[in-house]
Amino acid sequence: MIGRLAHIGVDLVLISGVLAGIKRSTGVTPNLDLIENKDIRYYSSKYLNFGESFLDSTGAFLGSSQFFTRK
Template sequence: MTIVGKAVHLSIDLVLISTCLAGIKRNTGLTPKLDNVENATLREYSTKYLNLGESVYDYSVATCGASSHFVRK
């Protein structure tokens, strides 16, 4: 696998993990504690990373809700 292929694979994996964390947050209210992160830049990028997962989660739910293949119970 090329470097580009590995980078794409890693990026997709990171987005999936972030989306999973967003689902956990929505269903249980649990979220990673970022107050202990001393580096402000790392804290900022971690928040952006988690917000990306929230956006992907919202888009996925909206897409599935508009689809005829899914029903709400």
Template sequence: MLSRILHYTADAILISTALAGIKRSTGLTPAVNKIEHEDARSYAQKYLNMGEWVMDNTIVFMSNSSYFVRNNGNNNDH
């Protein structure tokens, strides 16, 4: 039972992080303001903010790692 809860939690975090990446690369984001129920709207916004937080921290981690390099549009690194 606990492993199933952890699995669903990880899936939810991955989806939220993917939505954050889509927002950053395209500007598209779920229309949270169209959710009528105030509590549901608040939780949806918190969920999306969690994805932004995970994305920010992942970028910081990757930027500080020697295993990742920043590609500035050049494809000359063949």
């Protein structure tokens, strides 16, 4: 059970990171105004913001690694 929850958690983080990367590279982002429920809209916004911070921290970590170089 814990393994399944961990797998779902990792999948959610990766999806959020991919959506943040799409937003950064193309400017396209989900239209959260279409969500009528304000609580779901709020948590969706938090989820997408988490993807942004995940993308930033991953970039900083990989940028400080000796195995990656910036161009």
